[in-house]
Amino acid sequence: MLRISKLTDYGTMILVYLAAQTSEVCSANDVANGTRIALPTVQKLLKVLARGDLVRSLRGAEGGYALSRTPEDISAAEIVDVLEGPLSITECSMTDSQCELEDGCPVGDAWQKINRTIRSALDTVTLADLAHPPHEFPLHDLSARRGKPPERRSSS
Amino acid sequence: MLRISKLTDYGTMILVYLAAQTSEVCSANDVANGTRIALPTVQKLLKVLARGDLVRSLRGAEGGYALSRTPEDISAAEIVDVLEGPLSITECSMTDSQCELEDGCPVGDAWQKINRTIRSALDTVTLADLAHPPHEFPLHDLSARRGKPPERRSSS
DNA sequence: GCATATGGGACCATCTTAGTCCAATATGCT
DNA sequence: AGCATATTGGACTAAGATGGTCCCATATGC
Numbered sequence: 001m002l003r004i005s006k007l008t009d010y011g012t013m014i015l016v017y018l019a020a021q022t023s024e025v026c027s028a029n030d031v032a033n034g035t036r037i038a039l040p041t042v043q044k045l046l047k048v049l050a051r052g053d054l055v056r057s058l059r060g061a062e063g064g065y066a067l068s069r070t071p072e073d074i075s076a077a078e079i080v081d082v083l084e085g086p087l088s089i090t091e092c093s094m095t096d097s098q099c100e101l102e103d104g105c106p107v108g109d110a111w112q113k114i115n116r117t118i119r120s121a122l123d124t125v126t127l128a129d130l131a132h133p134p135h136e137f138p139l140h141d142l143s144a145r146r147g148k149p150p151e152r153r154s155s156s
Numbered sequence: 157m158l159r160i161s162k163l164t165d166y167g168t169m170i171l172v173y174l175a176a177q178t179s180e181v182c183s184a185n186d187v188a189n190g191t192r193i194a195l196p197t198v199q200k201l202l203k204v205l206a207r208g209d210l211v212r213s214l215r216g217a218e219g220g221y222a223l224s225r226t227p228e229d230i231s232a233a234e235i236v237d238v239l240e241g242p243l244s245i246t247e248c249s250m251t252d253s254q255c256e257l258e259d260g261c262p263v264g265d266a267w268q269k270i271n272r273t274i275r276s277a278l279d280t281v282t283l284a285d286l287a288h289p290p291h292e293f294p295l296h297d298l299s300a301r302r303g304k305p306p307e308r309r310s311s312s
Numbered sequence: 313g314c315a316t317a318t319g320g321g322a323c324c325a326t327c328t329t330a331g332t333c334c335a336a337t338a339t340g341c342t
Numbered sequence: 343a344g345c346a347t348a349t350t351g352g353a354c355t356a357a358g359a360t361g362g363t364c365c366c367a368t369a370t371g372c
């Protein structure tokens with residue numbers, strides 16, 4: 001149904017990774033190794049995350065990235081915002097011009113409401129929640145999944 | 157942030173339109189005129205909606221479409237499902253195969269949870285809610301919006 | 313049988329996405 | 343100072359999804 005781009009997914013993984021490495025700063029390389037995401041992609045994502053104030057960056061030798069806040073202080077909503085851009089759930093609702101479909105669009109507000117609902121849902125989830133093991137969530141079972149053959153992307 | 161395709165938006169408009177024309181069946185042409193959406197697009201959407209059991213169709217002359225149920229019995233979640241496909245919020249969470257990133261992806265479950273949260277939010281909204289004016293919603297406050305002039309949104 | 317409608321595609325232009333790479337800048341270390 | 347290491351910002355491209363149109367077969371009413 002609703003879609004989140006793969007980049008957002010990766011970005012989240014990166015944040016989760018950083019959340020685990022608390023104190024130290026990690027270079028993009030470290031992160032790439034740790035997450036098994038292609039380095040260039042990691043670099044790109046890290047930049048985005050830095051601009052979005054989710055991670056701090058230290059330039060130069062011995063530089064790297066670290067979370068700008070504690071995992072508890074980073075919400076899923078922020079993550080999505082930063083990685084996905086401040087896109088709204090519908091398009092016409094972004095511009096203040098009417099939907100180009102005259103005024104026969106009573107839907108906008110509805111999706112708007114839905115949007116807000118979703119947003120508040122995302123607000124309740126923090127990076128800390130995303131980071132730590134599943135045995136916290138009262139969700140499904142997700143039983144069958146464990147180590148699998150390394151199969152990563154990198155289309156070169 | 158989260159995105160719903162324009163088609164889904166249009167599809168919703170169509171449903172809202174049909175919800176207003178209760179008893180009668182409307183031809184795709186009627187709908188196109190009523191909603192000001194291009195006819196071919198309306199036809200396409202109507203087909204999708206028919207396959208998704210959200211509307212009933214009557215073939216032949218004098219044929220057309222009508223809601224298959226009352227607006228109260230159609231949830232936003234269904235609408236999104238039908239129009240957007242049963243896509244999940246993340247990609248890897250759909251297949252039970254591991255994320256191709258070995259087992260270092262504790263994130264999937266988290267997004268999964270988020271997905272469920274969003275879904276249940278969408279379940280609470282019916283087409284009837286979407287159809288009629290805003291002054292009905294028992295959700296948040298969304299107070300500051302009433303008969304609104306050309307001001308569709310103020311991003312969040 | 314003819315006009316009107318839907319059913320189920322195929323089809324294409326275009327926008328977005330995912331991913332890579334490069335030149336510039338900043339910092340630590342010798 | 344000078345070199346190696348890292349981030350910064352951007353350009354760039356290939357692939358895929360999206361939005362939108364059109365065509366032909368089928369079904370129904372008059």
